[in-house]
Amino acid sequence: MALVVIEASPERIVLRCCNDSLLDGCPEPERFFYESPIGIAFAVPIWEAIATAIILSLIIILTIVGNILVILSVFTYKPLRIVQNFFIVSLAVADLTVALLVLPFNVAYSILGRWEFGIHVCKMWLTCDVMCCTASILNLCAIALDRYWAITDPINYAQKRTLKRVLFMIAGVWMLSMLISSPPLAGWNDWPDVFESSTPCQLTSQQGYVIYSSLGSFYIPLLIMTIVYIEIFIATRKRLRERARASKLNAVKQNIQQNSVKDKHSPVDGESVSSEANEPDHKEKEKKSKKKKKKADTNYLHPVQVAEDSFTDVHEISSNNSPKSSEKRKKRDDWRENSKKETQVPVVAVVNNPSKRAVQVNQFIEEKQRISLSKERRAARTLGIIMGVFVVCWLPFFLMYVILPFCKDCCPSEKLINFITWLGYINSALNPIIYTIFNLDFRRAFKKLLHIKGAT
Template identity: 50%
Template sequence: MENNTSYSVLLPERVSSWYIVLTSLAMIILAILTVAGNIFVIHAVFTNRALRIVPNFFIVSLAVADLLVAILVMPFHISTNITGAWIYGGVLCQIWLTSDVFLCTASILNLCIIALDRYWAIHDPIRYAQKRTVKRVLVMIAISWTLSGMISIPPVFGWGDKDDDSLYDDDVKTCTLSSDKGYVLYSACGSFYIPLAVMSFVYIHIFIATKRRLRERTKAAKKTKLAMRNIVNNKDGNANKKRNNSDSTNDDHDERNEDIVEEPSNHCNTTSSESANNVCNGSANVALTTTDKKKRKKTRGKRQIDSAKMEFEDNARHLRPRVSINNFFEEKQRISLSKERKAARTLAIIMVTFVLCWIPFFLMYLILPFCDSCTYPGTKVEALFVWLGYVNSTLNPIIYTVFNMEFRKAFQRITAKCRGNDSGRIALTRTCV
């Protein structure tokens, strides 16, 4: 969106050569970054199979609009900043202003339909997934570009291009957008304020839905984790009960064996009136029984030690799955919550960036024609507001792609090829997060 103030006032304000050099250099760098970033996005989508999905058509449309802003609009601003005047004549002035309004509006409206697409995808994901066809997406993109044309073309047919308010002034070499109040209100609302209202409504609802789903997933994850702990504890309790029953059965069996062995000793004592041979045999049986009892006590103690070892190992085996299950659900919960927070953070970045980049210019653009007592802020402030809006075209490919793993991989692959590494695998494994 172009401003309505002449750049020819740069010289009367006695702008220093250092200011012209630094601002022009900054504009050139910004234009180059905008071209490079949006070319990367378009190239990544068309060359990467994983990115050739229907929702990314909106990203490509946005990248095309921002790329054309950098190619068709920014260079003339840079030239005007350097020379201090419009030197390309009236016809090119009209084409440039129309292109400026058309492409900046297309960029903003593409941001708007991306917001609507995300809102529908979250609000009714099942049915909208069936409706989100290539035809539907292309129709939405066509509507955004058509609306942009309807907002930018009226001055070409004479709206606001009157003798006292001409777009191009050959005497002072200025090329300015019409300050006709009707057109200013029409273009400002269509290019910014209506899309801003739609995006605000949509992203607020998306943010609320994201926060609500975040809380629901947190509660569900806690319930699942508690249920798994109860299941594991019940299994451990049943296993311990079985082991205790088994140990008590073994102890009873040992005691019965000892009682059976002691019976010959008592029988030998009751037969003391028999022959000496029987007495000796009875004494020998008593001694043998005592030895067996000692051996059985040692065996019983060893068995208890072995049982304790087995119980420890069994507890360790049960503990490892429990730790693994808990870690699994904790990790799953952490990843899910991280994704939700990242989505909410991305929405906030998109909205804040859009508002900060465009609202200074559109406030100035709308207020000045209707406020007779308002003073013009000066060409430096105006140029800052205009280029701040263009910064949004530079940041769009970063915001909408850097948070996507597939886009990051595609960018790494492209840069790897530029460095001569055809496969790009080394760079991917080293730098991709």
């Protein structure tokens, strides 16, 4: 590709290519290069170059910091140190490599309007672009599958979900990503033999490879995640209905128990009612028996704290009686409505009436189940949000990626192409933000790592 100078001035240089654009049927537009104070010609005015550099650099920094925090959180914060969170680490590593190896070159390419780093760096950059973005998408797919198996077959999958299995799945994700990204290096490309600074460094438009890579990188994972999320939604709704039916049965059982206890203690049954005339020994034994029963019920009715260790799982852990935890519980105005913070089941007052105690025990168990299911539903919702953000970010790019090689008259502007491309890259910055907003343990770990006051 040769460039011809058609206008030159101290402020800008206008260049026109002597051949058509790589997009067949689209004439190469005139290129304006603006002189800068540092002696390098930019493809955009100075103010636009500065604004672009600042905005895109902030996105890169946010992506790097966010994903490093995710990785450190899993390895340094004990509640997050569980095998399924290695999927999150793998996802963060993929997003981090996008920020380190792909995005800086794209910023320079967007501002300069030409590739100044040579053909070998160009090939490395394009290969890393495809591999890291594909790994990010496939890791989301693996996380969705892990969540699906954990919900639909919790007992068996809890035994199967070993460190070896998780690492094997992660290795499969990265090997598949390399398999998708490497064919252009082996010759399946339309890259020019002679590479100059004016030669565009862009993904191959070979139609066969475009179909192959887009299916493996996006469309098949999207189909899998969609099916899996629908199945998770159906399974969660089914469990909600089962819990609702069980709650009704428990209510009926409570009524029966209350009636039976009333009948048992009624004088009609001929049973004697305790009176002051009973022997002292009998009264003393009865008092001791009540004390033991009260103590046992109090232990049993210890408050339960439900914490979401990972957005892929829900776990219940016993709360402690430390002053800090007591103080936190007092500050809560309404523990039932506070679904985004750790949920606390209040201590049930133990009473001497057996019928009331039985009712309150059943209510305690039901409340515990309700909280567990609420956490499970929120975890599935978080996965849905991650998938939704992923679709919004990447679908425009992969539609453009597939359509352009087959549409000879489709001529999007370079600004539109850059915007759609960066929309996909932004997904790597959004994943850590989603963890921070929707996951209590990641919020705590981030605060601890950043030494923010109030971290627990």
